[in-house]
Amino acid sequence: MxxxxxxxxxxxxxxxxxxxxxxxxxxxxxxxxxxxxxxxxxxxxxxxxxRDVYDVFRHYFEVIVEDFRKAYEKPYLNTNFNINNMTPDMIDIFNHVKKYKAFYQIIFDGKSPMTYYYLVLDTIRKFMEESLSIDNNAVYLDVDFDYLISYHANAIIGIIIELHKQNYTTPIEILNEQLIKLITNTRS
Amino acid sequence: MxxxxxxxxxxxxxxxxxxxxxxxxxxxxxxxxxxxxxxxxxxxxxxxxxRDVYDVFRHYFEVIVEDFRKAYEKPYLNTNFNINNMTPDMIDIFNHVKKYKAFYQIIFDGKSPMTYYYLVLDTIRKFMEESLSIDNNAVYLDVDFDYLISYHANAIIGIIIELHKQNYTTPIEILNEQLIKLITNTRS
DNA sequence: AATTTTATTGTACAGTTGTTCATTATCTTC
DNA sequence: GAAGATAATGAACAACTGTACAATAAAATT
Structure with a gap:
């Protein structure tokens, strides 16, 4: 059919x-x-x-989120899901965001519905789930799995929101560095 | 006048x-x-x-965000801005969120505009700025200040988003514990 | 209390929205 | 290629939207 x-x-x-x-x-x-x-x-x-114009945009954005997924996936594959071994050159997401800047400006606009945000969040969450299940030297310290993931996944988007606030001017190399420093400082 | x-x-x-x-x-x-x-x-x-119905709601929510601010402020005042000394009983934000559950269900609804989200985020950010400027034993490890703040501030909202996903069923005591574990694990 | 300033009202208008239904066009399948 | 299935069209409807403007009402100021 x-x-x-x-x-x-x-x-x-x-x-x-x-x-x-x-x-x-x-x-x-x-x-x-x-x-x-x-x-x-x-x-x-x-x-x-x-349903409405936002829905048409959503259909469009879903294709972009798939590209985001691929960009986000890269360091996970390169480190065989031992994300602690990640280096700046493996990071592709800020490349991706800058490439689709025109779209992310809409996603993070105050008038846009939250749906787009959740598309991105769910994508990150999915990878973190896999990563945390596979990564054996991770220590969880008795933290609920779902809360742990939502906490860290949303933190990542915090960086993208800041990039948005800075009007997408921060250089990619700087962003890659920052990300590494922020997340390595996060696990014990 | x-x-x-x-x-x-x-x-x-x-x-x-x-x-x-x-x-x-x-x-x-x-x-x-x-x-x-x-x-x-x-x-x-x-x-x-x-401007529209969402705008009326926003006016309403601004009052609630002020209450959020007070709840968020509490541990900062109790620890004299040495937030590392925070204990579960000082935390008030999850009490607040559960109290205004009916509103937060709207805020985090996929159809709601991002503006409400940013109101919450900016409130958290403001306190983190103060906290990081005052807290002397904090180590920044050469991370850009704005990105550091957006990262951690948005992480906090990650917890609230997860609470929303769980339909506000997680007990407050558990949430308070989780928060402490998540943020103490975050600073070195 | 009178005057001035400002907000609210009523009405009107062109355009949008969401839905329904009969008709027409186009695709799939045999 | 014909038959049947399904999608697109056009027209029509009541309700909503955003804006404008003159008339009125209700504040603030003196």
Missing amino acids: KKDLRIIKTEESLRKALLTLLKTKTLETITISELCRLAQINRGTFYLHY | KKDLRIIKTEESLRKALLTLLKTKTLETITISELCRLAQINRGTFYLHY
Whole structure:
């Protein structure tokens, strides 16, 4: 059972139109009506695929999060999940974030919904789970697993939020260094 | 120069009406129109005070964040800003969060805008800044101050996010313990 | 208490939203 | 390639949105 070509065409048109509109205006000011006009899609059809404009963006961002996942994965693979052995050159996430700067500016905008944030958080969390289960010389000190992970995973995003606050100006090499120092200082 | 009584009355009516509506429906489904109907405020007047329904909620939440600030402040005052000497009984934030559970469920909802999150984050950040400037036996290991703070401040919210995920069921005593273990493990 | 300043109201308007339904177009499968 | 399935369209609807402006009401100031 293949996916209907019409569906693919419709959704692609909408996403493409969104990207076009984002060049001249902010996400929250884009209406469903103008998106459909540009995409040449009937407005009634829109609701068969997406809930609102944020939902279209989400579909887009999911692809980017997959790229984030790959970037985040790299040091885990390079160290065979002994993340303590990580070196600055293995880190790829800040490269990724800077590459998709235009998107992350939207993700971290005060008006954007939290959903995008959780997409990133869940991605990091997933890797930490694996890492902590595999990494044998980790010491847990009687801390609940879920809280431990959420604590450290969200800390990582703290760095990205700060990068956002600094308007993405901090050099990647500095960020890589900082990350290493921050997380190695974290485990005993 | 005092504040006009009419303004106070209008804004209070709107906030009160919002609280009433929140008992039966979610924030995102509440329209400006029905809010004004209930508050008996002309819809045109609404726009003189708030941008949208989320903005009214924000005004409300600002009061709650002030309470959060006080709760967060407590261990800092009790330890005279030597936060390493903190004990579980000094911690008040999880008490606070559970008390205002109904609000935090909205704050951390995927559909809610990031603004509320940043209100909390900025509050924590402010205290960490003070704490790190005052606390003399802290070792910084050549980490950029802003990144250090954002990292640790956001980590704290990670715990609250996990509490949210657990549907606010984790006992306060456990949370207090976890927090101590997590942050003492963090500084060298 | 009278005057001035400022906020609220009522009305109107064009545009958006979310939904429904019959009709048409297009894809999949046999 | 024909038949059946499914998606897209167009039109219509009531409700909501954001804004404007003149008229009115209610504050603050003197």
